[in-house]
Amino acid sequence: MTTDEIRAFIQQAIGENHVMLFMKGTPEHPMCGFSARTAAALNALGVEYSALDILPDPRIRQELSGLSQWPTIPQLFVDGNLVGGADIVTEMYDTGELADTLGVSQPTGEQVPEPPAEESPQTAPLGLENRLG
């Protein structure tokens, strides 16, 4: 897969998925605490989302950060727009803004979700690594 193809794939993933999370690892097996925290917030809201592991190829992160002008992972996109990284998503979860943005109701209980969440209602992660061969 060329760098251009990776960039096009990322743009497509952002454009076609209502809620798109780029993370290290997968929602089931996050490879970084920040990614785990972000996925846990989405899981706690029970929204469907797509997730892409950026680890299989360093160019994914490079191209993603080039497109989004955001230096770190994770990155959450809703309707094609960057919402933020782990800090912003966690803050927005706490204030209820994330639920508003996603059009769902805030779960009762005031605790910040602790990863790993017990239930993972999200759709299967996209398998970009399968397209790299």
Add this chain to the structure above:
Amino acid sequence: MPTSGELKERIEASLPGSTAEVQDLTGGGDHFRAEVVSERFEGLSRIDRHRLVYDVFGDEVGGPIHALSLKTSTLEETT
């Protein structure tokens, strides 16, 4: 290797009138937490506030500064 003191100085120098409290989360000089208070954040979205701080460090964030966790507020929001 950057230190929390260095990050504090650079943030405060780049955002005049701001105050930054910076912690080295692991002691390893690569995972930091910064709480920044600045009037520059007034009227900005969270994304734009974080970008202002990230921009102080350019490519270092994601590079030598592996993680920079941020909390950004205006003075009014802290009171």
